[in-house]
Amino acid sequence: MASTTGEAVVSVSRRIKAPAKDIFRILADLGRHSDLDGSRMLRGGAFDAVVSGIGEVFVMRMHHERYGYYEMKNHVVE
Template identity: 70%
Template sequence: MPMVGEADGPVAVSRRIEAPAGVIFRVVTDPGRHLDLDGSGMVRGPASDAVISGLGDVFVMRMSNERHGDYEMDNHVVEYEQDRRVGWEPKPGRGHPDVHAPQGRWGHRWVFDLVPDGPGATIVTETFDGSRLPQDKRAEFGDGRAWWVESMSRTLERLDALCTGRLSP
């Protein structure tokens, strides 16, 4: 069930998944699984096989889109609560046109919240918060709220299929 905030506020999508929070958490904290989860079509895979283990971790994802071609994003883990919440702020990495920009991270954030919902089920909410993006980056991201909701809905569908065995690992 999509949840859309204010025009410049976070965009969030939730889904009930018939799997324990710990199982889901292991999938979303493994960058090696993000290609399997990606509902946007931009993720190409991790640059390393390190698993997110806590605050301050950085994992690098290979990405691609029409605007920038192939590039990497260095994702800084800024929220971490075992089996409950993980969030990261991307920073342009190798191959991205803004890799040497002085502002570093733009302040946008991806978060997965997991709330147990009875035995063996979890409400998963994926949130994209672009409210702290600089004005020029907000314009670059455009008014893509509907696009974010669609992409995040596909991501949660894929997460559901992975965690319930309907999509091969």
């Protein structure tokens, strides 16, 4: 698949047989995100906070060879 800019888009999904609260506990710890990052673009959380629930926003520091350093704002919706 290609994006609107013509670059390739990669999408992956999987089902994890674990209680949602256990998965959320790992995802809520921004320090653990680099353990899950397959792109190797993640540089860490912009803040050392732990996400506590729906409605929160957290920022991750990123780096892409072509675009350089940037931050990605993430909204917890579910």
